[in-house]
Amino acid sequence: MRYGYARVSTDDQDLTLQREKLLAAGCNVVREEKRSGTKLTGRDELKTLLEFMREGDTLVVTRLDRLARSLEDLSSIARQLQAKGVSLMATEQPVDTSNAAGKAFFQMLGVFAEFETNLRRERQMEGIAKAKANGVYKGRKASIDPAEVQRLHDVEGLGATEIARKLGIARTSVYRVLEGKAATT
Structure with missing residues (x-):
């Protein structure tokens, strides 16, 4: 039996071609x-396939990067498939783990997929560093108003649990703000 696995990264991408x-x-x-x-x-869909497939089955993907983006994950999936006696095949790459040449090519493609992911991450970090240096990238806005936490504690006399509930934040965040005041006074 052949089982196909199709994956895209975001909701706005289309799976029709795969x-x-x-x-x-x-x-x-x-x-x-x-x-x-x-x-x-x-x-979950990949997990279901990996659990369901039996000896003699084949998992088919269009390309290996649809299955995994790191060599570690790709190797993990390959080991699971091999342990079950399941072959892996890619329609757009000469990968068919039912033979030695396919297995070797599979491993080489995995290395290149991980390399590509690492290069992309490095370029992203370089872009963020440049944006920060130019004052463009400032990160995520603070979601907690420390002054309001202090006011609720000092003026209204509320405890950490009540403040957290009222502001919709974690109690540990309240403690962090209040301990910051204690450390500075």
Whole structure:
């Protein structure tokens, strides 16, 4: 039995092309999800496939980066498939782990996929550093008003639990603000 797995990173991306290619490759079932490929957590459709597939089955993807973005995750998935006797195939890359050449190519592509992800992350960090140096990037706005926390504590006499409930913040955040005052006085 052939099972297809299609993935895009964001909700506004379309899965139609992947679905069509997987069905054309003879997949009886195609599971789809819109999740980042940088982590395995939260990818329920992939998890379902990995648990469900049996010896002799084949997992089909259009490209390996649809399956994982790091060599570690890709290797983990490959080990799970191998332990179950399941083959992996990519429609747009010469990957078919049912033979030695396909296994070798699979490993090489995994290395390049991780390299590409690391380069992208480095470029992003460089861009953020440049934006910060130019005063453009300031990070996320503060979600807690320390003055309001202090006022509720000092003027209204509220405790940390009541302040947290009233402002919709964590109690630990209240303690952090109040301890900051104690440290500066």
